[in-house]
Each structure stands twice: as structure tokens, then as C-alpha cells.
Amino acid sequence: MDKPTHSGSPTLSALDALLHWLQTEPPQSKHRDVLVVLALRTRDALTRGIESPVADVRQLAAWHRDHYGGAAPVEPITGKWLPGTQMERWWGSRETGRRQFAVTAGCTMEAVLAIDVGGGRGNQTTYRFRFAPLPVAEIEAGGSAGPEEPVVAGEVLRVTYKTEPAKGSWRARLVVGSEPFVMRSARGAILITAIAVPFAVAMLCALACAFIVGNHVGSLASWPGPLAFVAALMAMVTWGLRPFWQLPTLRVTIAPEWALAFSQFHAQLRLTRDNDHKRQGRFSFVRFYSSCPICVGTVEVRDGHRMFPGRLVGCCSDNPREHVFSFDAVTLGGRLLIER
Numbered sequence: 001m002d003k004p005t006h007s008g009s010p011t012l013s014a015l016d017a018l019l020h021w022l023q024t025e026p027p028q029s030k031h032r033d034v035l036v037v038l039a040l041r042t043r044d045a046l047t048r049g050i051e052s053p054v055a056d057v058r059q060l061a062a063w064h065r066d067h068y069g070g071a072a073p074v075e076p077i078t079g080k081w082l083p084g085t086q087m088e089r090w091w092g093s094r095e096t097g098r099r100q101f102a103v104t105a106g107c108t109m110e111a112v113l114a115i116d117v118g119g120g121r122g123n124q125t126t127y128r129f130r131f132a133p134l135p136v137a138e139i140e141a142g143g144s145a146g147p148e149e150p151v152v153a154g155e156v157l158r159v160t161y162k163t164e165p166a167k168g169s170w171r172a173r174l175v176v177g178s179e180p181f182v183m184r185s186a187r188g189a190i191l192i193t194a195i196a197v198p199f200a201v202a203m204l205c206a207l208a209c210a211f212i213v214g215n216h217v218g219s220l221a222s223w224p225g226p227l228a229f230v231a232a233l234m235a236m237v238t239w240g241l242r243p244f245w246q247l248p249t250l251r252v253t254i255a256p257e258w259a260l261a262f263s264q265f266h267a268q269l270r271l272t273r274d275n276d277h278k279r280q281g282r283f284s285f286v287r288f289y290s291s292c293p294i295c296v297g298t299v300e301v302r303d304g305h306r307m308f309p310g311r312l313v314g315c316c317s318d319n320p321r322e323h324v325f326s327f328d329a330v331t332l333g334g335r336l337l338i339e340r
Helices: 010-024 030-047 057-068 084-092 095-105 136-145 170-175 186-215 224-245
Strands: 109-116 126-133 158-160 161-166 252-254 268-271 282-291 299-303 314-315 325-328 333-335
Touching: 010 030, 010 095, 010 109, 010 126, 030 057, 030 084, 030 109, 030 126, 084 109, 095 109, 095 282, 136 252, 170 186, 170 224, 186 224, 224 252, 252 299, 325 333
Parallel strands: none
Antiparallel strands: 109 126, 158 333, 161 282, 252 268, 268 282, 282 299, 299 314, 314 325
16 A cells, blocks of 8 residues: 555544555564554454454464465464553553544544453464554644655654663663562672672772782883773773663663673663652663554654764664654653744
8 A cells, every 4th residue: 555545434444544654564464464463353354344354363363364475284273372561551652643644544443452462372362453542642643744844843842751661681680670670679789799890800909909019119110001901990890880880860771781691682771769768769671662653663762962962762773863862761752943
């Protein structure tokens, strides 16, 4: 489909907008392709005046094979072919951009993916599309921009960030684990100790080098080596642990690369105040993300660097130089920082 079809039915218009939005998603994505075939089957059913189809993983796999081709599977299709949690995360992370696309297309309703999670071999997870009216505020905001120019200013383009537990490396999991914890606890003591020990080791190395140099007085040519070693060691420790010791003042920092799993590109360290104990902080290792309202890419929170010094900003994975949004860790909101 090259553009949304404006039919007389709000549900069909919503499906047409959804199909057009799905075409903007990167190809060769199983989540995107499965939703395309489910939306096409749903549109065909509504056109014939019957209820929206409800499909499990095996039915979706058969429709996917009929639409996109491919050999028949050797083994029976199971839930591992399309995990429900992954599909729910994929769909939810693009909610803002998808809804903005529907508003721009002039829809009054949106297609919502309903996932009914099953349990056991005889109760499979099912997928279907249902329809819900778009919020009036979003429709009015979309209408003010016009169908040909949906976004023209930074104030119009906003994102809402979501959070999820970050995937840490084995080194990070040993220290921070996978769940938030109170700093005044055993895990908090372990974290503080893990941060303090490298500094103590670096200081001992510096004292050892000073002792060795002081007891072997010779030419100045023998001094640069030990001094360079100590300076390099201190710089590595300071740079690698800087996000942790900045937490008490900044509250949210970018997690260092050594703390991330290979499958995780960006994550954040967060220290929040406990509502019951204002002086007691709660540490969490999380990932803030959103959906880009311009290109429906994934917005990841990164360091502002030279363009936005001292700030954390949300950068779109598809266009990180132009699709840049502010980041507020309290309200979980942001707006476009580079006007179009």
C-alpha cells in the first residue's frame, strides 16, 4: 500500500493506517511481517462483515508462510517461534509513533493488538486486533498540524519514555543484580565496596611506585615509566567508574560499556529517593526508551556530548543526529530539540 485508504468505516481506516505504518518499519522483521498478515486477514474479515480473526502462533506461522513464502517447518511450531513477551515489547515501544501516524492519516480510531497469553500446551497465546477511539486531545493536536505537514515545530513533536530492566554483563550482575535495591542494604554495601576497591588499589599502586622511585634515586630518565603507569591506571579507574560516583548528584547517568551485555547498546544508572525515607536512595539499572514520532525508530537515552553538553538526550536509532529529544527522568517526557 502506497498510502492509507480513506474508507467510510473508521475501523477499516484504522487498519489501512496501520498497514501503511507497518510498511515504514524495517523489513525482514518477524514481528512486523506477522502483524502485516494479521492486519490483512482482519481487514478481509471486516470487509466481508465477519468478526476479527483470532490466531495462535501456529496459525500466524501458516499465514506468514503463505504470504511471504518459505519451506514448511520440519518440527511443529511452538510459542518459541513468536514469544508473546517480545511481541508485546515490540508493539508497546512504538506506541507513540504509531498513534501519531494514525492521527496524521485522519483516523478517529486506532487498531490495538490484543495478546491473550495462554498457559500450557493446550492453551496457546492468541493474537487479534481490536479497535479503540483515539484520544480527543491527540486528534485535535494532529488536526492542527494538517495532513500534509504533521510536524513542523519542536513543541508538537513529543515523546513519552518507558523503562525496563537493563541487561547487564556478568560483571555488572555480580554487583548490581537485576532488581532495584535500597542503598542502605547489603547489596548497597556491596556496590559501594565495588566502587571503592579499585580506587584503593590505584592509590596503593601510586604509593608503591613512589616508594620504589624514592628508594632508588637515579637519573630522571627512570621516573616517567612508573609515573605514566600510575597516571594511566588512575585515569582508567576514574573514567570507568565515573557514572557511579556521579549518581548522588545527577540521579541518572549513562551506564558504562563494560556493564552492558552484548545485546544491550544503551542503559542508564538511576538513583531515586524513597518516598518513605527521603534520605534513603534506591538504585536501579534500567533502560529508558521511546518511539520516534518522526520515523517510528527507537529513541535511546544517551549523553549529549558537544551538541548538548551536560545533558542526557534521546537519540533516534535511525537518525541520531537530527531526531534528538530532551529527556526528563521525573516526568518521563521529552520534546524535539532540533527544529525541522
